[in-house]
Structure formats: structure tokens, C-alpha cells
Amino acid sequence: MRAAIQVRNLDPEVQVTLKTVAARKGLSFSEYLRRTLTEVAERERLRERWERRVAEHTEETAQLRDAESRAWKPLGVDRETILDVIREGREER
8 A cells, every 4th residue: 555645844955855865875755755754654564573472482481490499398307318319219110
């Protein structure tokens, strides 16, 4: 969908600068503005995508840390008790 955009109250010096840059690049003023606005919109889209991915990664990392902390809780059993249980199990066979 194409749209026409009107910018009100633009500082005349800004307009002159933008027209000068457009001419230097061999572009019409409209084409230069279209490309520039397209680049701005694309950067914004990428920034938002990046922020979503960082948030997802942060959430995934937090979930992994929670799972690891639950999985590796100390049992409060010393080495000798563990070895005694193993020996008893072997003796029962």
C-alpha cells in the first residue's frame, strides 16, 4: 500500500540539507526520502525483532537456571552413607 506523506514545520535548513544530499547521490528528493524512510523503518523492525529475541533468550536462560537449580539440589547425604547403601545392595544379591 502506497502512502503520501506531508511533513509540516520542517526547518528550511533541514530541507536544503536533505535536497543537497539527494542531489549528491543522484536521486530525486522524493526518492531519497523514500529510501531513507524505508531504511529507518527496517532498522526499527530489526531492533524490535532483536529485542524480542533477547527477551526470549533471557526467559529461556532463566528457565534453564531454574531447572538446573531444582535438578542439582544437595541431598544432604555424605559419601560414607552412599557407599554403605551400595555395599548393602551388593550383599543382598
